[in-house]
Structures are given as C-alpha cells and as structure tokens.
Amino acid sequence: MSNEPEKTLYTLRIISAENLPRQSRWSKKLPNAFVSVKLNDFKHQTNVAQRKSEPAWGEIFELIDAGASSVLSLEVRHKSDFMGLGVKLAGISIRVEDLVHRCPGGQEVVLDLNSDRRAHAAGNDPPRIKISLSVTDPGAVVGELVTEAQNAVDSVAVTPAGTAAQRIDDAAAAISSIQPILLSLDNVLSKIDVVVKIVDDMVEVHPYAKFAWTLLSSAYKVVQKQTRTDQSVVDLMKAMETLYSFVSVADHLVDGKLDILRQNIKTILLQTVECAAFIRDYAHWGFAGRVVHGVHSDDAGTCKKLIQGLFDLQGNFQTGLGVQTAFVSSRTLGIVTEIRVNQILDGLMPADMHAPEHSECLPATRQELLSRIISWVTDINCEQNVFWLHGVAGSGKSTVSTTVANYIREMHHLGAFIFFDRGFADQSHPSKVIRTLAHKLGTFDKRIGKAISDAMEGYPGIKDASLLTQFTELLVKPLSSLASLQNEGAIVVILDALDECGSDDTRTKLLQVLKTQVHELPSFIRIFITSRPLIDIRGALDHQNVHNEGLDISSSTNSKDISAFFRVEMKKATEKHQDLPLDWPGDEKINELTSHACGLFIWASTASRFIGHYPASRLETILGGNITATQSPLDELYETTLKSAGIWSAPDLLQDFHKVLSIILSAQRPLTISAIKQLLSVSQSEGSTSIVPHLYSVLSYDLDNPATPVQILHPSFADFLFDTKRSGENAWHINKDTAHKDLAIACLKRLCTNGLKKNICNLTLVCQHWKSKDLAEDITYACIFWVDHLSAIADSSSIAPIIPCVEKFLKEHLLHWFEAMSVLRRSRDTIRLLDHLLRRIPVSVFSTESLYELKLTCILD
Template identity: 30%
Template sequence: MFRWYQDAAKCYVYLSDVSFDRDRIHELSRSTWMQEFRNSRWFTRGWTLQELIAPGIVEFFSSNKERLGDKKTLSQAIHEATGIPIRVLQETSLSECTVEERISWSKTRTTSKREDRAYSLLGLLSISMPIIYGEGEEQAFERLRGEIAKRSPLKVLTQLPIADGAAFDSLANEHGQCLLGTRIDILDEIVRWANDPHSKTVYWLNGMAGTGKSTISRTLAQRFLENNCLGATFFFKRGEGDRGGMSKFFTTIVSQLIQQLPETARHVQATIEADPTITSKAMGKQFQKLIIDPVSQISSTTDSPRTCLIVIDALDECQGEEDVKAFINLLTSAKKVKNIQLKFFLTSRPELHILKEFQAANDKYQDFMLHEIADSVIEHDITVYLKHQLGRVREDFNRGSAKDQLLPANWPSQTAFATLVRMAIPLFIFAATICRFIDDRRVGSPDEQLKEVLKYETKSQESQLDATYLPVLHSMLARLNQRARQRVINRFNTVVGPIITLATPLPRSALAQLLNVTISTIDGALETLRSVLNIPRAPDRPIRLLHLSFRDFLVDPARREDPFWINEQEVHQQLANHCLHMLSNSLRTDICKVKAPGTLGSSLPAVEINTHISPELQYACRFWLYHLHESLPSAADTSSIWRFLSSRFLQWLEALSWIGRLAESLTMIKSLQSIIPLEECKELTGFLSDSARFIQAMGPSIQAAPLQVYSSALLFSPKESIIRNLFKDNLSKYIGLEPNMPLFWSQKQATLEGHTSSVNSVVFSPDGQQVASASDDKTVILWSAATGEKQATLEGHTDYVRSVAFSPDNQRVASASDDKTVIFWSAATGEKQATLEGHTEYVRSVAFSPDNQRVASASDDKTVIFWSAATGEKQATLEGHTDYVNSVAFSPDGQRVASASNDKTVILWSAATGEKQVTLEGHTGYVRSVAFSPDGQRVASSSSDKTVMLWSAKKGEKQATLEGHTDYIRSVAFSPNGQRVASASNDKTVIFWSAATGEKQATLEGHTDYVSSVTFSPDGQRVASASNDKTVILWSAATGEKQATLEGHTDYIRSVAFSPDNQRVASASRDKTVILWSAATGEKQATLEGHTDYVNSVAFSPDNQRVASASDDKTVIFWSAATGEKQATLEGHTDWVRSVAFSPDGQRVASASRDKTVILWSAATGDKQATLDTGFIDNLRFDLISTQLLTNRGSFIIDFADGISSKTSPGASFGNVLCISYGISKDNCWITFNGQNLLSLPIEYRPTRFAVFGNTLAIGCSVGNVLILRIIYEN
C-alpha cells in the first residue's frame, strides 16, 4: 500500500468529523475548525499513517466537501496532532529520519487488529515481511525489528573488506599515547587546524624515524573520538599484510565512517548495490563513491559544519610509490564537503617520493616537521615522559621487593637522569624502548638495567640506535660462558631473523610449524625481547615489531661483525626452503574436502578454509617465491623448485584459489623466470613458460571453483601442454571422452572479462604495464598487462566508448565516445582530468602525438580535430572527408596524421599545419582503421571490403592487398542414435563428426550463404540443412551426398524438420512462412502463412496430422499438416519464441523463448498449462515417455501428473525446474549435472550452439570448432 500511495499523483482525504462552511466563514473563527482538524479521528488510525506520509500531495476536505488545504500548508497543525516533524510533511526524505523516530509515529494510533500497529510501519521503514494475524503485537514488532536489523549498517559492513589491525584502537595497534603535559604545542596546533573551517583539508606531520609521529596520531585520534569528531583511522605498517598497502585502505576507512556517521550507511549500501565491484575499483573511484559522496549527503543540524577527522599514520610504510603519490594527489585535490568539515591528518617519514608529491601540491596542505622542533621543547617532553615512566618502574619494583632492596625516592640520580635525557633527544623511541628494558625483570633489577644503558652514552645521531637496542641484546648474554652465549645467538638468529624478515607477521604456533621448531624454542628466544617486540600471550596472535627501527638496526650492513647482525639474504634463503618443505608435505588434492568439483570458492566460509589451510601453509603458498627472490638462488634451489612444481603445482594453485590469492601465482611464475638460472634445469624452462599460459588461460575457472584445476583446466589445455601431460593422471575421473583440443596454446595469452557489452578498442600502454579497453557499456577499463587483473573502471561517458589511447609517458588515457566527447583520465588513479567538447557527432577514434603535445580525434561529423594535450583546448579542425571518419593515427615522427573514412579513402595530413597532403584511394568499402609502420614508411588500412591494403606513406601508392575470412558455428545436432554430430556454420558448410571420437567425418558443401540449422531425419538416413541462401538441402547421412535442394522461401531459413513417417519436410523462414515439402521428391506441398515475424522453429505432431511453428512474433501456431490451415494461435511468451516440440504421446506442446521460459501447452485445446523458468533455450524435445524435456541446456524433469494436473492451476509458473543428468548452465559457463555446476567452460569454449544426448555433449564454439565430450559422473 505504501508504494501505491507513493506512486499516486495526489491523495484526497475526507474528514467527516471536521466541519467548514465557506459561506459562514465570517461567523466562525479559524481556531474552531482548526481544533476539529487537529482532533480528527483520521490522525489516530494506524493505516492512515501511510496515506499521510507516502504521497507527495495530500489534500484535506471537510465533511461538507470544502477544501481545507494540503499537508504542506497544514503541516503545523498536523505536526501538533501527530508529532510527525514538519520537515517530513514538507520535503525531507524519510531516510533522513531514524528508525526509532519513524516507529514513534505509530504509538498514539489505534488499529482494529493489534498487529497492524507494526504492519502499518512496513512501508515507512522499507521493510517487507509476511503478515501473520494472530501472532500478537509484541511478536509482530519483534519480527519487524529483526528485519530492520538485517538492513542496519552491519549489513553494509559485511560487504566491506577491511585491513585487520589498521584502526588506532585495534588490538594489533595497542600502544601508548602522549603523556599529559607533553607535545602540547603541536597537538594544540593540529586541533586548531582540524576545527578551523577555513584551514586546508590535509595536514602532513613528517619526521624522522622514532620522533613520535604514531604516538601523536593515537593521541589525536583518542581526543577526537571523545569529542565525537573522529571519522576513521588507518595505521600503515610494512610487512603487516593488508596494512602494508592501499588495497583495503578505502573500504577500511568507510567501515569506520559508517560506525561514526551511521547516516552514511544507506548511501554506501546503495553504491555497493549499484556497483558490487566498487571495492576493487580505482582509488579515485572508491574515494569519491564510498567516502566523499556519502559524507556529502549528510544533513547539517547546526549552523556550523561538524568536524570529521580521518587519521592516516605512517604513509611511508605503504608499499607502491605510485599508489602513495596518487593517494596524496587525491587528498590534496579533494574539494571541501558541504555540512561536514572533512579533514585528513597524515604522518610519514620525509621520504623523497612523498616529499616531492606534497611539494607539487603547492599550498593545498598544511605541514609540520617534527625533527625541526626546538631541542628545548623536545627536552621538556622527554623529561616529563622519563620521569613518569621511571617513577612507575620504581613503584612497581618496590611494591614486590624486600626493604633492603628498595629503590630510593631519588632514583635515578640527577646525573643519571640527565644523561638519559641527553641520550634520548630527539628520539622518543629511545625513551620508550629503554624504559621497557629497565622494567624487564627477567635480566636484572631496574638499577642494574639502567647502569647497562648508561654504558652506551653517545652524542652521535647515527649511533643512537646502538644506544637504544644494544643494551637489550647484550643483556641476553650477560653472565653466560662462551658456549651458552653461542647457543643464545644461534637461537636468536633462528627465531628473530625470520620474525623481522617475514612478509607478514605470524603467530608463535604458526611460526614454530613453519620453522620446524618447538614453541618452547620460540618462547626461549623471545623471553627477554619484550621491550622491542610485541609478544602476545595468546598463541594465535601474531608477533610484531614494536618499531621498524629495530629491524633497520639488526640488518644494517655496517654492523656485519656484531654477533646479533642478521644476514637478510641467508634468512630469506632459509625461509624459502622452509616454505617449500611445508608445501611439499602439506598440500593435498581437494584440501578443503568439499568433493563436489563445481563448488565455488566464494561459497566456503573463511573459518572453514582456515581450518583446512593453516596460517603457516597459507603463508608458504603466498610467499615462498618472495623469500627466494630476496635470496641468491642457486642450482640446488632450481632442483628443489622443480621437484615441488612438478609434483604439487596443481595443488598449490588450488590452495591459492581457496584463499583468494590465485592472481598472485602468475606474478610469482614470471618472477621465477627472471631469477632462476634456467640453463641448469631445462625441464623447468619449458614448465614455467607453459604454466604461465596455463594460469592466464584457466585462471578464471580455477579462481571461481578451485577444484576445476583438476578438470576444466587440464581438459581444455592443448594436447602438447606440458602441464596437461605432466599431470594427466590428476584429471578428474568423470571425464569419459575428452574433447579434441588443439596441439599448442594459441597466440592468446589471457581473456580479460569485466565489460558488460561489446568491446570496441584495446591498447597497451607504451611501457607495456597496462592495457586499456573501451566498450559499449560506456566505460574504459584499465588492466594489468602482466596478470590480466582489472585495475580500474573509468566511468564518465554517457554513450558507447569507441576508442582509447595512452599518452607516450604512460601517465594519461584518452577515450573517444558516441557522446561526442573525448575524456582525459589519470592512468594511475582512473580520475577524470578533462572533457574535450567540440565534435558535433560521435567520436570514433583518438590518438596522442609521439611528443605528447597534441591529441587527434576523428568523428562522424567528417572532421579530425587537434587538441592541446596539456590544456584540452581545440587547436585545429581538419576538413576533407565526405563521410564518417573512423580512425586517426600519428606517424612515428609526429609529422603526419592519417585518417580513415567511410568515404572509402585514407587522407594524410600535415600534423604541423593541418593541411591535406595526399588522398589514398583503392578500397571499395568503408575504411575502418589506419596505422603507420614503425619506420613511418608505410600505411596500412583495413576495410569492410574484407581486405587490408599497404600503401607507400611517401607517395600514397598501393603496395599490396591481403585477403582472408573466418566464421563460426550456427547449429549442432545429434543423429537419432547418438553416434554422429552434424554442425552448421557461417562458412556455408555442414560437417559430420564422430560422437565417439570427435573426429571429422565429412564436409558437406553446397550452400551459398550461412548455414543456420541442421537436423537428422527420424530414421537417421538423411540430413536437412537450412541456409541464409533461402534453400533447404537434403543430404545422405551415409555418404554426405546432396539429394535435393528445396527452393521456395524468399528469406533466410531458420529451421527444418522431418515428419515422423519420413514422408515430409517442414521448413521455417524469416519470410514469416512455413513450407511443407515432399521428402521423396522435394516438391513444395503447401505454404503456411499467418505469422507476422520471422519463423524460427517447426515441428510435426507424432501422428503426422499437425505442425507447430514458433516465431519472433512471440506466438506458437498450430496448423493442419493435411490442408495447411491455421488451427490455433498460442499467446503467452513475452519475447521471441525460438523452439517448439510435441510430446511423443501427442498430449502437449512445449515452446522455448528468449524470455527465458518454456511454456507447456495442451495440444488439444492450446491452453497454457505451465510456465517453466529455464533460462535461454534454443531447441528442445520431449523424451520417449513425455516426462522430461530434453534441451540443448540439459534435461528437465516435468512431473505432469502431480505438478500440473493435481497441484497446479492452468498457466501456473514453476520458479525452479530441476535439470537432471547433464546440461549447460543458464549463463553458458558450466556443464551441469542435475542442475549443479560440474565442469567450467573457458570463455572461448562457451557455446554459441550446443546439444546434449545422454551423457554426451556437442558444443559449437564461437572460435569455429565443435567440441564433443562424454561425462560419467555420480554424486
């Protein structure tokens, strides 16, 4: 009801208890009828709440039909009567009101049924749930609140991938804040900046390592949290998985924003519903759609905008310099948001790439350099800190010590304390680490520890890390003999070396498993290192560095002679060996024990995956090659790598797929090719090359369903593939007959899927790192050329995108569109930079000049336009073509431009002046594309006349014409006995294949145009083919000889069928007719006219008495086979009807349509009996006992007796029809068994036409071949 009211243009309310007489208005006061209005019973009824809120206009009338006003003009009185805010009665959207506020509007209303108080709120809350009268009001409200909970921000949060430990108050980021009385000036300055509506959007706090940046960030975050002004925080940390990069930055920020600003939840939810892939889009797109846009929608409730601070710490620890630079550019370029004062606080070391990017931003940010603070200020702050911390150490020690061991009140002495302060300046990390060390009782008393620290007094900045960490390390060796000291050092290297070298932290239990040591060994090595490492008590929480400077200290080459020095290369080598050992011993086929080969990776909960694939095994899968890369690979490494890959390669890919990391495998293989001395293991050379092709081609199938690595991936690899042959024994046993595959990999390396419509243009970036594609879906997509992963979707055009080009410096992308514009984009972030307007028709092509100074675009307005690549300004318009210009290209030296046109010419222009130089004539069709040779001496042009021409760029003379063609499969059919397959193709032929072996048996040539349909006669003796040449040809199934050509149709023939008695043939055509022929003589017997659009399919009844035809006019027609008279027209489909069939018992007819349904009709009356939701079906027939529909998509069970006769009314719809045995999924991506995914079909082997006969499938592919395979599978 709510939606019905909402869609109404106007709603009229008659108030029988409100009197108003316009003729006596002078005798009545306004307050009299207004009081009646406020007290009207209409405002107390439950269901009238929807009638009041939903419509845009509600007009009120008195008992004597006088208009009183509408809900806007009477909003004050209605507000007083109902409590509903005036803003809601006027313009404000319901979404601006809280759930509790909307529920409160029903509290004063009465309903005849108690439950209706809850039910009347459904529309107002956008909730849908069953009405159950009798459940009681309390239960009704409980169910309502349950449904509300499902739509709360928590629902949105489950859709946002987050980086664990990135928030300032997370368990992984549990560190101290600034001590009271320290950092006063800098904190005050930052707070003033954040609260100042006129200040810059970005504040950058930079400082050297150990100067206290993160502590300031945590303090600031806590302050703003307490004031309800904190939006979100992200603390980067190198080597901490997702905290070390940008991949989950924006979604992590958004998940926190939603909790701090719940109003943003619905906007974020709407964005995700509109584009489920938004969380993997370009940084710029995520920033705008997930942060800026939702925050911009928040309404202001005060005169001054609300502050919302986002704290981003340690940006220098984010991997990917280009990502960091693009991120800084995003923030400093962000426009201020209305109603919310959105501010970004960043900290980092002054790394060169960060420094340069901020300098390029000029005055768009505010900054402060911690390492330039006056020594006096730093001394004060460190003094306060040390007094507080050492005082606490003294109190804790004295609390548990005997009287004769107590530390005096003046401990430490003034001299010792002053020395500590001097040693610390300017590094707070020194003060924090030393205080933790002095407090560690495992080695000695606080006074003993303090004396040990003071031994390292120095004034040298470079050796401050020595003073910070050497006391901790040397204390491990105190009072030990030489043998014991060596044991401690060895254990330190065994455990701590890997901890500081791991790509991402591991818990102690996982670390012990990976290193093949006991947990007690781990604990023993770390016992005295709690002042420098975060060592959780829980064994399942990772061990972390407290500060990155400890790692820097341990691996510093200048400390090579120190016993605690860590040789990074050696540790990486050891970790690589540990990883390979674990992989070789722990990987298994079907490691998650799902059994069903079509199980989707996304269907298994992460908890279950983690149960089967332990943290250490996941680590080994992902990082074995990282450690190998960082070491110095040797010949021994090559041998161990070959042993691993040649035995566990498929299992490794399976495991990576389960944990969502399959894409990393290709990068790893390519990295391996670059570092291994392959001449020492020639087998590995070919393996790596083949494995890269294997992953590129089969990756999508494996990522979707991990167990497909043992079936689809192997099955559809070339016969000579090294992977296929090496792992042939791993091929799933349910493959009975393997399809006939090519010998070698094609030239294609990867299929990039992501566009939702035709792709019109594709181009590599000049550095070969990226690919850009332009599509009819109005987008440009940027891809990684190495892995094929989607990097960004560029949205901004409002019509088809026809062309795309990279700038010579790889920094920008230009796209040309039917919306008559050219758009410049950032290749790094995907952000739109400029829109060039000037063409008056579709823009077909765009190109950058080699010097990056200009852009040329070609258009249907018959012109080429030159633009400034720097400013986007139009520089010149080149006129000379007399029809659409389809393509434009610069010569390599940038001196000339070539354009190709529908006027059948190519024109060469001067790039400097825009003058026409020469016109190349010779094509007899539209010229679609033009290009210069690399040396600029020749021009190549391609045309709709099916030729490519080569021209002299200097003289314009034609040098050569290249000709060729390819086509695809239009129809496939099995012989009645299932022994043979016939296929019809655009190459004008029919081919016979062996269903047993897949070998070609005969090629039937005779048609002069596309062959659109092929069928066997019921006795299997003949084949009939229908063609766009308007003929039907009858062939001998035994010899392939042509027996008769049936001519009579005036347009393409779509379908042909034999009568059950083999005496007649029926053909269906685009000329809107069906023709009946004599099968013996080929003579025309009757022309059946009645359809108003193309006729696609024709079938005889089992008794030979009737013919049924299916048409694009959305109908099925019954005809008399004897007289050709129309008997009935069956209407019910909403789209083209593609196939029709009689049941063998003659009782029913089934028709399949592009509306994705099959309708069952009574053959006697033409009445609709049932509608089945089956997806697209191109052809269908009944089984011999009329209980199943056998279609090109598989077999469907139809329980006629129970499903239709006794339970179903005529015309009922079955939402889920069970596809039994083998078939093709609705999306053509899977071979199925009993409706469940079984075998994934790579994109090039997805059918254009297909047929199923028992457990044998024939698939006609767009690449022009027919695959025949047999499957033997049981649940």
C-alpha cells in the same frame, strides 16, 4: 509600585507527568499528552508523548518579561485524533514568585494538578507534573533590529526577487535576543576556568577541560559578531549554564568524593566541547545566513537532543552516580544496519586492520601540539583540510595519532583510523588504502554507507579500478552529495605512519592522488597524516593545501615530556622492586636519561623496558654508554641492549639469532612462536626460539599467551639490523635478501613436507562449510606469502637456490595449493601470485610439460 526589574529571564523545564486521568470516561487508552504553557503573552506547548502512562518531555522554555507576581499556567492536555483537538486533562496556575521559592537553585519540583477527571485516573493519587524553574540576572537586550534587517536585505540581493521578501520574513520571524546566550557563555567560561583549576591533578581529565575552554572561547567570539540568534540555541546555552552549577559545590568536595566523580566531570567537559562546536558552527552562518545559503538542518531537534544530554549529566553528578548516560553528539550517527548495504561495502575487500598497540601520550604531555590539532579539527574556517605531522623515526608520531584518535572517537567524529605497519605488509599495501577508507567511512555513518554503496552499484568494477577512479567514485562524489553533513562537525580520517605504506615505488600513485585530489573532498572531511619526512611524501604533502608541522625533538617542551615519561616509568620500576628507594633514581639520573634520549620517545621507551628488569645495574649500563661521532643515540641504545642480552657466549646462539630475527623482520605479518618453530624445523639448520625472551626490550610478545605473535616494537630496530653500516661490525647485521630467500624456501618446504595434500580439510560434502582456521598458522602463512618473499628479493642471483623448491612444489602440489587458497578465501590471489612468479623466474628453468600444466591451470581457474 512594584520594584521588580523590567526584564527578568526564567528558564522553565517541563520534565514529566504521572497518574494522568484517561482521555474520556469510555476510553481505556492512555492519552497523547502534551503540556500547554502560558505566561502573560507567552504561549507555547511541548511535543506530544504518544500513549504513555508516565509521559516525559524534558523540554525547556525561556520566559522573558515575567514579574514575580505573574501567573504561570500549565495544562496537561490530550491531543485527540478527532480533528487534532486538545482535551484538557489537568492543570495548575501558580505565581512565578511562589514557584521560584519551591525550586531553589533551579531544583526539580513535583506539583499536584487540579482535574475534574479525577474519577478517571488510574489511582486515587492526584495527577502530578515534574518541572524546574531557574532565574537569570536581568540584562539589557541588544537591539539593532534595523541593522539586522538591512543585513538581511543585502544578503538576499542576489536571490530571485520573488523569494527575497519571503526569506527576509523567514529570517525575521526566527530572530530573538542574543544577549542571554552571551551572558550564559560568559558564565560557563568563568566556571570552566574554575574546573581547570579543580581538576589540575586529574591528568586524564585536564585535557578535556582545556579543550572545552578553548572551543567555547572560540564560540563566544563568533557569537559576539552576531546580534540575533535562534531561540533553540539560547535554550542550549542556558542548559549548559545550569549544568555548570556543580562548580559552586565541586571545589568544596573532599578528595574522595571528587575522585568518584572524575569520570562524570570528564563526560561533562566532553559534552561541553560538542555543544560549543555546534553553537559556534551555528553562529558562523547566523540564522539569516542559513536561510539565504540554504544551510538547513534540524537545528531545533539537535539542540533538544544536546539539552537532554546535559540535563542527564547534571542528574548523574548531583546524585554522585557513575556516568550512565551516553555522550550525545550533534552528528546524526548510526552503524549501517541494512544487510544489502553491508554486503555491498564488504565487496570493497578492505584491509583487515589490526588494532594498533601504540600507547597514548602521557597525561599533561604534548598538550600544546594536541591543542593545535584539535583546534584544526574544529576550525570550520580553516581551508587546509589536511594536517601533516612529520618527524624522525622514534619521535612519537604514532603515539600522538593514537591520542588524537581516542579524543576524536570520544567525540563521535572519528570516521576512520588507518594505521600502516611494515610488519603487516599485506594490509598496508597502497592499493588497499582507498577501498579501506571508503569501507570505514561507510560503516561510520549510515548515510555515507548508502551513498558509497549506490556508487558501487553504479560502477561494478570499482575495486579493480585505478586509485584515482576509486578516490573520485568512492569518496569525492558520494561525500559531496551529502550536504547535510556540512552542519554536523568534522569527520576525521587518520592515516598513521604513511611512510610504512608500501615502498617508494608502490605508493607513487597513492601519493599522486593525495597531492592532486584531496582538496576535492568536502570541507567537513579532515585528514590527519603522520609519517617520516621522506622525499616522496614531502613532495606530495608539502603544499599550501596542507597544514605542515614537524615534531621538534630538540625543543624544551619535548624534553620536559620525555622527562615526565621517565618519571612515570621509573616509578613503575620502584613499585615492582621494593628494595629501591621511593624517590629512585632521583632528579639527576632522570635528567641524564632525558639527555641521552636526544628527544626520541622510542629511545625513552626502549630504555625503560631495558632498565625495568634489573633497574639499578641496567640504569648504570645505559648511562655509561659512549656515543661515537658517527653513532646515533638509537644505534647506541640497540647495541647496548643486544650486548646485555647475555646470549652470545655460544657460537650457535648468534646463528639462532639470525634465523629467528630474519623470520620476524621479513614476515609479511607477525607470526607466533609456534609458527616460527615450524618454519625453522624445515630449514637447512634449525634455530632456537629461546632467544626471544632475552630480547624483551626490542620485541613485543607474551609468553603466557602462545597465540600472541612476536614482532619488533619499533621499525627503527629493523632499520638498525638491516643496515650493515650500523650493525654489521657487531655481527648482528641481517641481509634483507637472504632473509626473504630463506623464508621463501622455508615456506615451500613446509608446504611440500606434510603440509599440502588432496582434500586437505577432509571435506565429506560439497556444501560443507570451510573454515580457514582448519589450516595451521604456518601452512596458512606459507600458502599466502611464499611468492611475495620470492618477489621481494632484489638480487636476482639469490633466487637460484629457490628454483628447485619451486619446481617440486608446482609439479606435486599446485592443485593442492589452489584448494588450500580456496579454503582461505584467497582464490583470486592465485593468478596474481603465479603471474609474479613467472616474472621473477626464467621460463627456461621449467620443463615444457610443467610450464604447459601451469599455464593451463591458470586459464581454467
């Protein structure tokens, strides 16, 4: 009597075939090949590989109740076009016991096939098939069929009587044992535990291991609540288990080898997160639930795609090669390629977002917060589809959002990353937010793009409609119509630094839309928002539909993260300055720096940049500062930094500081050193841009690349200079109205002084293509923003000095300005700008002739 277990589970993978014979003596066509699998009562076949010389399938099957002496039959067949008949090309029969011995540890094996069509083969070699077979320890299969059937009956009781029986039949037909998936989940979880320990020092890999373990644990809990699942999901779980066989050898690898494979491990963990999310979402509904609730999608196809990705990653790891296989997502993603759809979406005129220069969180920092955010993203049961992270200026909100964006982007679920920056006032205007968001989502997924473009064609004037109408027509209705997206995981939208989106007055309508309408979006849309806790934003986001979390800068975890940041930055200083000891500056100094930072990452970042040039002396300068009772740590740091700049010995340098910093702070978008010089040259008194290198700690620029604009590193520095109580006593205060007035005058003088002229681009043909780059940067800026600077002046008395410049400009260069704005593709803005101008400057200051010309030109345009 056989001692074989009653139930043994094998995983068979059909990989590929080669040297197959032709389908017939008279045909030269390659076969439409598929593989037929038979074992006892189990019969199945692969998909058809159409007309390929070396067909590949990469499909896996679970073989249950197979004894060692059972015979496995594999036949490669040709699917004939005539009545769909299958013609046998080659085959083999082999005992399971023999095949297991030939596939140790589930390794791939090539088997020679028998064929009576040898004469028709392409060569003299026999036809071959590549397969693998792995065995799983036997386990009892969970029953409860009666309970499952009763649950199915109860769940369909509310459906029409005529369809209830059919739905129960459909559910029952797809039910298979869940025990294998639970066994596999247990196995993979234990192996990921090992991976976490192995990669503990791989700072860029460790977070992914933690996320994979967390999400897989969540999937395990959901699956436990079910007693049955679909075979394709079992196959996926088995593939994950096979992939993690690398753990048994990974901890024996020498450090050098493991270092080479770290990117492979990271991709494996990332793929695990994706597979775990799919399994959990699938199990959340259950098969019967998916049938009853109409949640239908190509689950088998998705599983097949994910399984193939797992096996490809396994191959890369085993060969020690770099990752050559792209990450496989369960989402059906695709960039919109239809020209018509692209053209329609471009009609939204989205903001031209510049990539943020924020750094990511240092590895091993912010881990608890990042884990909570990722868990929120992947929690399909969470009813709060908005996560609001708020904190004081400099607490590291944008660094967190950048890190989250990169994590989610790598998982192919980042629908849009919109970042606001007061230094780019034009792109950060509230009126552009919804149009930009719709455009980004439309280009993220071709189905969303098609739905939004259809909505735009049905509402031609949508880009000029109210924000409420735009939100409803461009987002809520199109997204709600795409039910299939519900089963493909979250689509994440990130709005970073919402407090820098316009002003309190201009963002009122946007916040009202977010407050009252965001819950109308389908649940798969998740919105992550960061901002300071300003009163207007808190009023819009502080309610039950929003997960509200503040950054606690006084927590011990935050202090540890800042300490870790200083250790990394000070290590960079020792590498740059070889005269410093390797352990400089020591734990005591690191602790002092951490204490001085008071929980603010921007303090740590600015201080590190300040210390970097002259580490030893500047470290003592930083630590020697005394904070008064009314002075914040940031103010004390900015004061120390400015005092140490070494540019205050000559009176003219302070004036240059004001001239240059006024332009940098009030510019609607960052300007290069060259453009700043041009605008200063037409001012009443020139300023020297040579002061810029002395402010390295607070400004961002690149002296080796003149095309790089100059801008402040953090908005808190602008707040410091604009606030007379914080900076006025030291003569660094910059008056915001004066800054806008001076820049408005500089723009107008630049346009009137060899700036604008008739046929400014020297066009010779009407059909000649205009290019905005034909205009100098300073002229371009002056054309677009001179009215905005005039409008930004709060004190009307400061407008009087500008009026003579405005009169001269309108009399001599109005039409030239129109031409330049056409070259810049900003013709539509001219009417809006002139309307703003007439609202700020009294009509009485213009002559009747100039006013008539201005109005007539506006009408004709």
